[in-house]
Amino acid sequence: MPQRNIVEAINSALTDEMQADQRVMVLGLDVGKLGGVFRTTSGLIEKFGSERVVDTPLAEASIVGASLGLALAGMVPVAEIQFLGFTAQAFHQIGPQLGKYRQRSRGRYHCQVTIRAPFGGGIRSPEFHSDAVEAQFVQAPGIKIVMPSNPYDAKGLLIEAIRDPDPVLFCEPDRLYRSGKAEVPDGAYTVPFGKASLVREGDNVTLVAWSAAVELCLRAADALAADGISAAVLDLRTLVPLDVETLCTQVAKTGRCVVVHEAPLSAGFGAEVSATLMEEIFYDLDAPVMRVGAFDVPFPAASLEDHYLPSLDRVVKAVKRTMES
Amino acid sequence: MSARAVVSKNRPVAMQRQVLQPDGKLVDGAQPMEEEFLLEALRWMMKSRLYDHRVIGLQRQGQFGVYSPGMGQEASIVGSAMAVDPARDWMVPQYRELMASVHHGLPLEVISSQYLGKIGPARIPEGVKVLPTQVAIAAQLPQATGLAWGLKLRGEDSVVIAYIGDGGSSEGDFHEGLNLAGVTKAPIVFFLSNNQWAISTSRRVQTATRSFALRAAGYGFDGVEVDGNDVMAVYAATRAAVDKARKGGGPSLVEATTYRMSFHNTTDNPSRYQDPKDYEEAKTRDPIERVQKYLASIGLWDGKKDEAWTEELREENDRALKLAAEAQPPNPDDVFANVYQDPPLRIVRQRSELAGGQR
Numbered sequence: 001m002p003q004r005n006i007v008e009a010i011n012s013a014l015t016d017e018m019q020a021d022q023r024v025m026v027l028g029l030d031v032g033k034l035g036g037v038f039r040t041t042s043g044l045i046e047k048f049g050s051e052r053v054v055d056t057p058l059a060e061a062s063i064v065g066a067s068l069g070l071a072l073a074g075m076v077p078v079a080e081i082q083f084l085g086f087t088a089q090a091f092h093q094i095g096p097q098l099g100k101y102r103q104r105s106r107g108r109y110h111c112q113v114t115i116r117a118p119f120g121g122g123i124r125s126p127e128f129h130s131d132a133v134e135a136q137f138v139q140a141p142g143i144k145i146v147m148p149s150n151p152y153d154a155k156g157l158l159i160e161a162i163r164d165p166d167p168v169l170f171c172e173p174d175r176l177y178r179s180g181k182a183e184v185p186d187g188a189y190t191v192p193f194g195k196a197s198l199v200r201e202g203d204n205v206t207l208v209a210w211s212a213a214v215e216l217c218l219r220a221a222d223a224l225a226a227d228g229i230s231a232a233v234l235d236l237r238t239l240v241p242l243d244v245e246t247l248c249t250q251v252a253k254t255g256r257c258v259v260v261h262e263a264p265l266s267a268g269f270g271a272e273v274s275a276t277l278m279e280e281i282f283y284d285l286d287a288p289v290m291r292v293g294a295f296d297v298p299f300p301a302a303s304l305e306d307h308y309l310p311s312l313d314r315v316v317k318a319v320k321r322t323m324e325s
Numbered sequence: 326m327s328a329r330a331v332v333s334k335n336r337p338v339a340m341q342r343q344v345l346q347p348d349g350k351l352v353d354g355a356q357p358m359e360e361e362f363l364l365e366a367l368r369w370m371m372k373s374r375l376y377d378h379r380v381i382g383l384q385r386q387g388q389f390g391v392y393s394p395g396m397g398q399e400a401s402i403v404g405s406a407m408a409v410d411p412a413r414d415w416m417v418p419q420y421r422e423l424m425a426s427v428h429h430g431l432p433l434e435v436i437s438s439q440y441l442g443k444i445g446p447a448r449i450p451e452g453v454k455v456l457p458t459q460v461a462i463a464a465q466l467p468q469a470t471g472l473a474w475g476l477k478l479r480g481e482d483s484v485v486i487a488y489i490g491d492g493g494s495s496e497g498d499f500h501e502g503l504n505l506a507g508v509t510k511a512p513i514v515f516f517l518s519n520n521q522w523a524i525s526t527s528r529r530v531q532t533a534t535r536s537f538a539l540r541a542a543g544y545g546f547d548g549v550e551v552d553g554n555d556v557m558a559v560y561a562a563t564r565a566a567v568d569k570a571r572k573g574g575g576p577s578l579v580e581a582t583t584y585r586m587s588f589h590n591t592t593d594n595p596s597r598y599q600d601p602k603d604y605e606e607a608k609t610r611d612p613i614e615r616v617q618k619y620l621a622s623i624g625l626w627d628g629k630k631d632e633a634w635t636e637e638l639r640e641e642n643d644r645a646l647k648l649a650a651e652a653q654p655p656n657p658d659d660v661f662a663n664v665y666q667d668p669p670l671r672i673v674r675q676r677s678e679l680a681g682g683q684r
Contacts, residue, residue, distance in 0.1 A: 025478075051478060057508055062467040062501035069471020072456070074479055077471075093498075097464050105457045106448035107663035142664055165666045194669060241669030 004184035007177045009151040010040045010116070013158040014078065016188045018048050021076060024162060027054040028063055028080030028116075037082055038118055038177055060090035067113045068098055076112050078162055084119030084171055085131035095140025098167040102142065114161045114168045120212045120262050121294075121309045122175035124302040131299055132263035134211075137169050138239055138272065144168045144193060145239040149214035151182040153237060156191030163190070173212035194241035198250060202232030205256040205319055208247065208273055210236045213260045213310065220260075220315040229323060239269055247273065248280045255286035256322045260310050265293035287325030290318045332561060333359040340549055340565040344557035347610045349618025358557045360625060366407060366556045367616045370399035372638045373424035374613060376433070377587070379642055380440070384591045388650075390440035393421045397554070397586025400612035401518045403428065404559025405581070408567050409486050409514075411454065415476070417469040417487040420458040421518070425488070431455045433645035438652045444659050446652035454483075463493040466502025466515070473511035473576075484570045485513040486563070492523025494537050503578065507544035510575035514566040517578060518553060520585035525598040538580035546576045553581025554612040584610070 004012060018024045025048075026041055032055040035042030045053040056063050060081055067077040081087050087094060094115065102110045121130040137143055146161055146168055148154040154172070161168035199214060200221050207217040214235045221231040234250050236243065251257045257277060259270035270291040277289050292310045300308050332338045344355040351357055358366065377396050383389035395402050398421065406425035409416065416429045427433050430453040439447035439458075449455055456472075459465040469487035476483045493499055494517060506513050517537050521528045534540065541548025547569075551562040559581055566577035584607035588595050595604075620626035661668065661676045668676075 057501075057504055059501040059504065061498055062470070062505045065464065065467025065498065065502065066471030066474060066505055069468040069473070070475040070478075071471075072468075073472050073475025073481075075475045092461065092464060093467065096461055097468070101457075102665070103663045105663075106444060108449045108451070109456070110666065144665075242671060244671060 001183040001185055003181035004151050004155070005178045005181050006148070006151050006154045006172065007038060007040050009155040009184045010158055010172065011042060011044075012184065012186070013155040013162070014041065014044060015047065017159055017162045018044065018052065020188065023074060023076040024078065025052040025054065025070070025075055026078050026080065027056050027067065029056065029058055029082045031055060031080050036080060038174060040116075040172070041080070060086055061093050064090040064093035064098065064115060067115070068093065068101065068111050071111045071113050072109055076162060078114045078116060081115060081117040083125075083129045084117040084133055085128040087115075087117060087133065091136075094169065095137060095143060099140045099142030102166065110165050111167045112165050114158070114170055116158075116170045116172060118172045118174040118177070120173050120175050121299065121305045122212070124305070126302065127299065130305065132261070132294070134171055134239060135263055135267065135269045138269060142167065143240065146170045146193065147210040147237065147239060149173060149176070149209075149211050149235050149237070151184045153191050153197070155184050156189050157193070157237065159188050160190040160193060164193070171211060175212045176215055179215070191237070193238045194243050195237065196243040196246040196250075197235045197237055198232060198246075199235045200231070200233040202230040202254065204230045204254060205258060205322060206232045206234055206251045206254045207315070207319070208234045208236065208251070208257060208259045209261065210239065211262070213262055216310060216312065216315060217260055219312055220319065223312060223316055224319055229319060231319060242272070242276070244276060244280065248277065251277055252281045252284035255284060257285075258290045258292060258315065258318045258322055260292045260315055262294055262309055264296045265291060266296050268293045287322045290322050292318045330356050331359045332356050332557065333362055337568050338561045338564045341558050341561040342550065343552040343555050344561065345555045345615055345619055347554070347615050349615050349622060351619070356561070358560065360623070363557065363616065363620070364625065366403050366560070367613070367620065368634065368638070369403040369407075369424060369428055370556065370613050370616070371634060372642065373399045373402060375635065375638050376424065376642045379639070379646065380437075381591060383646070390442065391590050391592060392440060393590040394587045395421050395423065397607060397612070398518055398520055398583045399424070400556035400559050401516075401553040401581040401583050404556040405486060405516045405563045405579070407560050408563035409484060413454075413481070413483045414567070415454045415456070415472055415483060415485045417456045417465050417472065417485060418458050419462070419465065419488040419490060419493065420460055421490070422488050426455045429453070429455050433642065434648035434652070437646055437649035441649055441652070442655065443649065443652045444655040444662070446649070463489060463496035463498035463502070466498050467505060469513060470502045470506040470509070470511050473506065473513035474509045477509075477512055482571065483512065484567050485511070486567070487513060487515050489515060489517050490523065491517065491519040491521065491528045491531055491537060492526060494540070495531055503541070503544045503576070506576040507546050510573070512570035512573075513576045514563060514570060515576065515578045516563065517580045518583055519580055520583050522585045522589065522599075524589040524593060525595075536580065538578055541578040544576075546578070548578040548580065550580045550582060553583030554610045554615070556612060556616060583612075
């Protein structure tokens with residue numbers, strides 16, 4: 001089976017869907033001849049032409065707003081916002097507009113729109129580029145939020161997103177874009193939303209994460225194994241819909257849980273995970289659910305990012321604290 | 326009259342800044358609308374004003390929701406709507422152009438039911454090419470551009486008309502929407518009703534530009550100013566822009582200069598900020614009276630006709646309002662309707678919680 005990294009997996013998903021469905025188009029900043037700043041759309045303009053692979057003006061709100069209109073016209077737009085942090089310039093077109101359009105039109109209209117956006121720290125990018133603001137969109141009902149952590153899921157989840165009749169925010173972990181290859185089949189396949197994936201089995205504690213933090217948790221699990229602690233790693237894959245059942249079943253098995261994310265701690269999605277576990281399986285818990293996030297300060301200069309982001313050391317320490325309870 | 330070229334439904338028309346003066350006399354050299362066509366326009370304008378009066382009354386009695394009337398702007402509302410084809414063109418409203426949407430095929434009882442909180446009956450029927458009203462000001466503009474761009478990509482013979490006001494032109498979405506339309510040469514007409522007020526904020530402090538239409542130059546397409554209280558001029562200017570868009574000529578911006586002869590909406594109190602003299606002055610330019618004066622001058626209008634039409638239109642409006650009042654009110658469960666095609670499990674559970682089941 002062919003090996004692909006996340007960039008290649010995303011490119012493969014876009015290529016397959018554009019080949020299969022004439023309505024699918026890609027639009028955003030520099031997605032054409034450059035192939036996107038991370039090259040995820042490389043080669044698409046040559047294959048599908050400039051009507052379906054469109055370099056737009058530098059204006060995020062109109063990239064999203066126009067995608068809504070394009071969808072109403074019968075196209076299937078896949079918009080790229082160059083970095084998730086810049087969705088701030090389009091926020092009103094995402095939550096309030098895309099997310100509510102089906103309801104506001106009493107079901108007459110729906111918006112089959114995918115917004116792709118790379119995000120996350122660890123690549124020494126300048127300010128705003130690394131912001132992990134995914135939880136802000138959880139408060140925007142009507143939007144699905146997808147956070148792949150590996151090449152196989154990236155392709156399957158992106159195809160699922162493009163085919164979903166409702167708007168999807170698809171966040172790509174830029175730190176992992178080229179970090180490794182995995183088996184990714186040629187041709188279209190889908191990974192369903194709302195199905196968390198147990199990426200590592202373990203008996204003592206469950207590490208819950210999504211996107212690039214899954215990779216951190218896997219490293220933490222290796223480190224913990226050396227100390228005799230068996231840690232499972234659960235990749236949520238999608239925040240909306242949230243796989244409450246797998247989350248609760250898995251954490252109930254280990255009785256202990258640490259949630260890890262790159263977003264600032266307070267009101268991050270880890271709080272939602274923790275509250276859900278409290279409500280659903282309180283009596284199966286052997287210890288309080290712990291959270292490890294970035295600190296509650298703005299993303300610092302790149303030279304300081306390693307001190308800001310959740311680190312291997314902080315995850316290991318959190319697990320050890322939960323083991324002591 | 327017969328010697329003069331007239332504007333009719335099936336003929337291209339040139340842009341005209343003003344055709345009919347406030348005194349009901351034709352501008353020298355201007356082309357008036359064909360008589361039947363003008364009578365149709367007058368009927369819609371009267372319908373709009375009568376509806377406004379009726380529902381404001383109902384709102385004051387607690388029988389209608391918050392409402393933004395179109396009084397004073399009927400020529401802009403009706404003249405622009407008559408310039409697009411409901412069978413193939415799309416209308417993207419803001420919120421004050423209710424009767425434009427009705428002209429475009431949205432039944433009056435449907436849009437009325439929205440003000441009564443009747444969720445299901447307010448759904449825009451299939452086949453009616455109208456988008457929902459938009460009160461997140463200017464958010465509809467990038468969307469309208471995307472719609473027009475998409476229709477072009479799909480090879481359809483359609484034009485989009487998108488409504489905005491003088492206040493809305495200050496929003497970032499106005500700039501982004503118009504800029505993208507220029508770049509994509511989208512078949513769209515941006516119709517800006519300059520009614521001088523954004524709630525209580527005067528057009529004078531909204532922008533330092535002397536004309537909103539001028540802004541089109543910055544986006545690489547044409548902008549025209551038209552007397553927005555002159556239904557013939559509004560029709561001609563909009564129709565010329567629509568024809569141009571349909572032929573592949575790209576977008577236009579039409580600025581209709583008018584005056585909001587009422588409040589922003591039923592919660593507003595213009596006496597706190599509006600000089601009564603401005604209102605009195607605006608009344609002398611009333612869009613309906615000027616057409617009636619003109620039609621009277623050619624023997625097509627008199628007090629009897631006015632009475633008869635008023636009676637008919639009131640009945641027509643009341644029939645729609647009765648249907649809306651009788652329409653099915655929503656169930657509590659409708660809180661969950663039409664959010665996702667396949668709702669996440671969590672929402673399914675919340676739905677059963679509201680229904681009295683277990684969480």
